[in-house]
Amino acid sequence: xxxxxLTQYLVEEQRSHDSIPAELRLLIxxxxxACKTISHAVGKGALGExxxxxxxxxxQGEVQKKLDILSNxxxxxxxxxxxxxxxxxxxxxxxxxxxxxxYPKGEYMLLFDPLDGSSNIDVNVSIGTIFSVLKxxxxxxxxxxxxxxxxGSKQVAAGYAVYGPQTVLVLTTxxxxxxxxxxxxxxxxxxxxxxxxxxxxxxxxxxxxxxxRHWYPPVQRYISELEAGKTGPRGKDFNMRWIASMVADVHxxxxxxxxxxxxxxxxxxxxxxxxxxxxxxxxxxxxxxxAGGAATTGTERIMDLQPTQLHQRVPVFLGSKNEVELxxxxxxxx
Ligand code: AHG
Ligand code: MN
Ligand code: MN
Numbered sequence: 001x002x003x004x005x006l007t008q009y010l011v012e013e014q015r016s017h018d019s020i021p022a023e024l025r026l027l028i029x030x031x032x033x034a035c036k037t038i039s040h041a042v043g044k045g046a047l048g049e050x051x052x053x054x055x056x057x058x059x060q061g062e063v064q065k066k067l068d069i070l071s072n073x074x075x076x077x078x079x080x081x082x083x084x085x086x087x088x089x090x091x092x093x094x095x096x097x098x099x100x101x102x103y104p105k106g107e108y109m110l111l112f113d114p115l116d117g118s119s120n121i122d123v124n125v126s127i128g129t130i131f132s133v134l135k136x137x138x139x140x141x142x143x144x145x146x147x148x149x150x151x152g153s154k155q156v157a158a159g160y161a162v163y164g165p166q167t168v169l170v171l172t173t174x175x176x177x178x179x180x181x182x183x184x185x186x187x188x189x190x191x192x193x194x195x196x197x198x199x200x201x202x203x204x205x206x207x208x209x210x211x212x213r214h215w216y217p218p219v220q221r222y223i224s225e226l227e228a229g230k231t232g233p234r235g236k237d238f239n240m241r242w243i244a245s246m247v248a249d250v251h252x253x254x255x256x257x258x259x260x261x262x263x264x265x266x267x268x269x270x271x272x273x274x275x276x277x278x279x280x281x282x283x284x285x286x287x288x289x290x291a292g293g294a295a296t297t298g299t300e301r302i303m304d305l306q307p308t309q310l311h312q313r314v315p316v317f318l319g320s321k322n323e324v325e326l327x328x329x330x331x332x333x334x
Pocket of ligand 3: 091113114117
């Protein structure tokens with residue numbers, strides 16, 4: 001089998017579609033290299049002294065794990081000096097990170113969730129990294145936080161890595177979705193799946209059912225109909241999966257279909273859902289749509305939202321098109 005590396009894929013993509021400018025190509029390669037470094041640290045586990053709590057909190061009041069902080073630092077350091085970025089933003093930093101003055105600046109802005117699925121780090125379950133790429137406003141060398149608040153439809157690239165039994169990188173630049181597997185011996189990313197497509201129909205769903213008593217009526221209705229199975233209104237049995245690492249749940253859905261939900265619920269109106277728009281929902285929505293799926297808040301398309309805050313949360317329904325459309329219809333009818 002002829003092996004196509006990430007570099008070769010990006011160069012050929014640039015040539016044939018003119019869709020990946022050289023600076024964006026560099027950016028993607030640098031992020032991929034950082035993910036390789038994170039994967040290496042994850043793989044060491046206890047031997048690398050990377051497990052456990054860092055005994056600090058991020059701006060969202062979540063206790064940070066050592067790997068949350070380490071992964072954030074790896075991504076920052078890798079991306080600072082290349083000249084491809086104007087600024088960065090991360091789940092683990094209160095405000096944006098400017099490129100130090102000693103380095104040249106570029107036209108892109110990078111956002112990331114350095115380590116997704118933190119609760120799974122210490123128990124050896126798949127975790128990952130999510131990233132989103134935006135363009136800085138023209139001629140803007142030192143963007144402000146407000147410059148980051150662009151709708152997801154403006155993303156020029158997005159991707160995620162999963163650190164699991166295999167380390168994979170899933171990428172879109174707006175021309176479909178491709179998956180690369182890390183060859184650990186060679187240290188290179190190899191193209192292993194091209195133009196991934198999420199099956200439109202599915203019999204699998206993912207939701208944290210322990211929150212059921214807080215759900216709003218449209219979600220209660222949708223889930224109870226799935227649970228009713230063959231003898232219920234849907235006339236078929238559904239299966240449930242919840243990994244608690246969005247990247248891993250989404251990777252399953254990309255491969256065999258399904259619907260992933262983290263709805264808003266009746267608890268705290270200032271926290272609609274759990275996932276963050278800018279560096280979790282938007283990049284995953286971009287990938288899911290590029291793979292033929294759908295991603296909504298229950299009432300509107302995620303990528304149409306005009307963000308108001310860097311760390312804002314958003315309800316999420318994404319995956320196989322027919323299911324996302326159905327649960328969205330239930331919200332609109334309510
Ligand atoms: P993070 O580790 O970056 O904070 O994100 C975790 C997210 C997401 O990956 C996952 O789907 C969800 O939180 C898990 O939520 P529960 O703890 O409610 O299962
Ligand atoms: Mn996350
Ligand atoms: Mn995280």
